[in-house]
Amino acid sequence: MRFGANYIPSGKWSFLWEDFDVNHVRSDFDDISSLGLDHVRLLPLWPALQPNRSHINMRTLDSLCQSIEVAKEFDLDVSVDAIQGHLSSFDFLPSWVTSWHRKNIFLDSEAIDAEKYLIDALRNYLGAFSNFLGITVGNEINQFSGPPHPDPMPISSTQAQAWLEDVLTRADDHACYDAALYQDDHPFTPAQCARLGSKSIVHSWVFNGTAQEYGPNSIEVSHHSEYMIELVRAFSSTPDRSIWLQEVGAPTTVLEAGTIPNFAEETLRSSARCANLWGITWWCSHDVSRKLVGFPEVEYSLGLFDEDGSLKPLGARIKQVVADLRLNPPPVTARNVALIIPVDHNDLPLSRAALAPGGRIFDTWMKLTSQGISPAIALSSDTERLRTFEETIHI
């Protein structure tokens, strides 16, 4: 199992890619490597990579190449997200899809061609590095498709599917934020998360209402990522499909400072016992610097290292737990009982709200977990898989 960190450059945040310094990256990767982590996820901003539809900024591409080379010095593998798009509350759409040039990035053929051109360019330049892991389409780009985005580009689920199939002819994976799983009428669907791309990608954030509703030290918080992993597994078309917990973090705005290391440990241990988990990539390497203003409060304190580069108690605990998990790989949790999600003929849940915090599937799963039963989750349509469980629960 792989353990890594989402790389948020110290001091400069993702503006590093517009003001690159390879020694800055070297120092940050040294930090990350010191925790025993084995990979980083890089998130260059879209306009910095592709200021014009037909023009890749070779300087940014070269900065990525240099970073991958430096990562090799520390035995770190590297994953890259192509289309940011969005990062930490800020949108970074290039000028050629906004304002006078507004284009729906999921529907406009020129925009889609440009996105594929960018992904191809990344592949051409980065693909040859031995420590290159692959390309995720973009960070939670599904958020642009509907509310609560303030200026959405509306699409249907069919259009989301077509777009994903198109860009995934070039990219390896795609990453949705949890609206795809939890929000009824969201154009991106759980089945898309679980069936398109080489892995099912999970972003687990307990500031989605879980910590607020159940309390910072609840079972619901410490098992949220495990629940999401099992939830996305329910929608997989093949039982052995890999799942990547690509983002999980400890939001200090809804947790308690003193218990954050425990939250991290419980999250790592419960997730690591899930079947077919490719890896866990913690969000994030370094706190956003207080010199950069206007970020939501939570973004300033998610790092394993603080803005001065000092290891935080969170980072220290993760180092310790990762070392232990590497030394003593945990057994996969047996799941003999399955909660059944009622789905329609497209495997769309009849209620995604039932899967979300506060919903009956979520609550039942957590209740069983608190009783020492580790439930699987399965679709009402998946008759073959349903036969493999000792017990199925329809609620």
Next chain:
Amino acid sequence: MRFGANYIPSGKWSFLWEDFDVNHVRSDFDDISSLGLDHVRLLPLWPALQPNRSHINMRTLDSLCQSIEVAKEFDLDVSVDAIQGHLSSFDFLPSWVTSWHRKNIFLDSEAIDAEKYLIDALRNYLGAFSNFLGITVGNEINQFSGPPHPDPMPISSTQAQAWLEDVLTRADDHACYDAALYQDDHPFTPAQCARLGSKSIVHSWVFNGTAQEYGPNSIEVSHHSEYMIELVRAFSSTPDRSIWLQEVGAPTTVLEAGTIPNFAEETLRSSARCANLWGITWWCSHDVSRKLVGFPEVEYSLGLFDEDGSLKPLGARIKQVVADLRLNPPPVTARNVALIIPVDHNDLPLSRAALAPGGRIFDTWMKLTSQGISPAIALSSDTERLRTFEETIHI
């Protein structure tokens, strides 16, 4: 009188500032200097300078410094626009004023503080260069204040005035596109153009309807910049205030290729005979490369040099006319007849449409010009100045 060019970097357009190469600038400045021009106007993009409200990208600032140093090698002076904002149909608002972080750039106190922070940073780093001319607030930033912008940030004229007075405590000048003069209800006013900042700045573009309405070889086209200079003079509070024709270009989409050098010569010669004209800065140095897609057609052919760096007939004629105007400075055109603009108690025209192409002030001025009379323009409120004319015409 000064003659210069708006610097559009060959090949890379303003994306040069995110992918800087000093030798690229050196080569371009060599081109510009070969025409006998004495200054350039630089237009770095806002997000490349200030990716976060509190953070200046020092790499971009350093690129500007290097460019000013290189300009010195060619005896070129340099003017810099701070807030682009907008350039050649593309908007470049930073992420901290858009989408989830939407702020009205004219009203929000945090945004205004950031704008002043940027202007101060430019002044601190660029101000010491002996060939530095000064800072214009930003390129036609007034366009964000109302229609036809697709996503305007509405303000009143009083708010526009307050914003200009505030940012002009730091910047030298401000530049409006012609809606300020021609469009009724546009928040930015002619008086603001003519009274705030160290100079009155004119951007003259005959694709505003003039060429379409009157024909490419009309008096209205060849004297459009002269008219705008006299129009903005009417609103000046002091008779000797400098006027800068900061943008004028030859749009191939509405002119005829064969007559463009003549258009340029007539524009230069008629404008150069206007009183108190500080200088003329042609738009632009180099054609936008066809490798960059999605620009309006007109933007690909405005350069004095083509995208391969070859001098165009337009550039050759400008070189020749500038040399002649330097050798034989033309006398200022005498203007004994004044057209009177009816204004209210705030010196706002009762009709700005009357000043625009197709309006009665515009048409009368052009008719007199075609008869060999060069009219001045004056405000109905400006009793002192009105006395200086032999004849005043109220229409």
